[in-house]
Amino acid sequence: MPRIDNDIKLDFKDVLVRPKRSTLKSRSEVDLMRSFQFRNSGQDYNGIPVMAANMDTVGTFEMAKTFGKYVAASSGTSEGDLTKLVNILEAAPGVQYICVDVANGYSEHFVQFVRDVRKRFPKHTIMAGNVVTGEMVEELILSGADIIKVGIGPGSVCTTRKKTGVGYPQLSAVIECADAAHGLGGHIISDGGCTCPGDVAKAFGAGADYVMLGGMLAGHTESGGEIIERNGKKFKLFYGMSSATAMRRHAGGVAEYRASEGKTVEIEYRGDVEATIQDILGGIRSTCTYVGAGKLKELSRRTTFIRVTQQLNEIFTPFTKEH
Numbered sequence: 001m002p003r004i005d006n007d008i009k010l011d012f013k014d015v016l017v018r019p020k021r022s023t024l025k026s027r028s029e030v031d032l033m034r035s036f037q038f039r040n041s042g043q044d045y046n047g048i049p050v051m052a053a054n055m056d057t058v059g060t061f062e063m064a065k066t067f068g069k070y071v072a073a074s075s076g077t078s079e080g081d082l083t084k085l086v087n088i089l090e091a092a093p094g095v096q097y098i099c100v101d102v103a104n105g106y107s108e109h110f111v112q113f114v115r116d117v118r119k120r121f122p123k124h125t126i127m128a129g130n131v132v133t134g135e136m137v138e139e140l141i142l143s144g145a146d147i148i149k150v151g152i153g154p155g156s157v158c159t160t161r162k163k164t165g166v167g168y169p170q171l172s173a174v175i176e177c178a179d180a181a182h183g184l185g186g187h188i189i190s191d192g193g194c195t196c197p198g199d200v201a202k203a204f205g206a207g208a209d210y211v212m213l214g215g216m217l218a219g220h221t222e223s224g225g226e227i228i229e230r231n232g233k234k235f236k237l238f239y240g241m242s243s244a245t246a247m248r249r250h251a252g253g254v255a256e257y258r259a260s261e262g263k264t265v266e267i268e269y270r271g272d273v274e275a276t277i278q279d280i281l282g283g284i285r286s287t288c289t290y291v292g293a294g295k296l297k298e299l300s301r302r303t304t305f306i307r308v309t310q311q312l313n314e315i316f317t318p319f320t321k322e323h
Contacts, residue, residue, distance in 0.1 A: 197283025
């Protein structure tokens with residue numbers, strides 16, 4: 001029998017953060033650095049936990065140079081992927097992070113692949129996903145993963161929800177998955193659904209240890225792809241990794257047994273990514289000052305979400321552009 005879960009599930013657009021008393025005088029006082037020790041690899045991490053998505057047009061070498069510390073070898077679970085992963089890590093011994101990434105992290109094959117990678121690389125930090133429920137987070141951590149990617153369908157160029165009807169509102173997914181991970185000493189990445197710096201802050205407030213960005217980092221100098229010029233304007237392509245564009249590039253086309261679950265869009269060229277990163281980090285610092293969190297680590301403990309029916313007053317939105 002089909003079952004309906006009547007508990008309310010929320011997205012970033014459904015809430016705002018309630019302000020609280022604060023002793024902070026300036027955003028400059030907020031410390032965004034986090035320090036983690038990973039459960040299974042034993043490695044330590046120190047840095048600002050915002051990362052670029054492992055997508056063709058975002059997770060580029062140029063973007064990696066800008067972000068510096070968030071560098072991982074990304075792998076699927078098809079035949080030959082483990083061999084390819086071994087070859088990459090032998091050629092680049094400085095890479096200590098592995099991202100085992102599939103659209104649907106609920107298959108037993110995926111869990112077994114994570115176990116195999118952990119056995120082959122006992123000291124590497126393993127990210128695995130994507131999932132959206134606590135029980136699967138727990139299974140992946142117990143199978144050897146350190147950091148779980150959370151998100152099915154929230155991405156700006158993801159059409160999984162449209163094509164399959166499957167998904168989970170991202171804010172609730174982060175809250176539930178963070179609770180499950182932290183109970184076992186694991187960590188999570190909120191992957192997808194952020195459209196503005198406020199959403200990134202909400203993800204951290206919900207308990208995410210890291211936030212992964214795709215669309216917010218697309219269209220920059222460091223993003224992949226050539227610049228397209230049309231009618232005096234410059235654009236760059238941005239596409240989902242389950243889109244027809246990605247499958248043509250990596251698999252020769254869309255296999256007859258599947259559908260494309262991503263779209264391809266042209267984004268107006270936005271210049272160097274550094275300005276966008278500063279805008280995002282400035283927004284997070286400001287959130288922290290509104291709730292009295294002197295450190296990013298304290299944000300989730302000081303966050304109270306309030307449900308809303310409207311985020312913004314958008315009366316002038318069609319006529320204005322942020323500078």
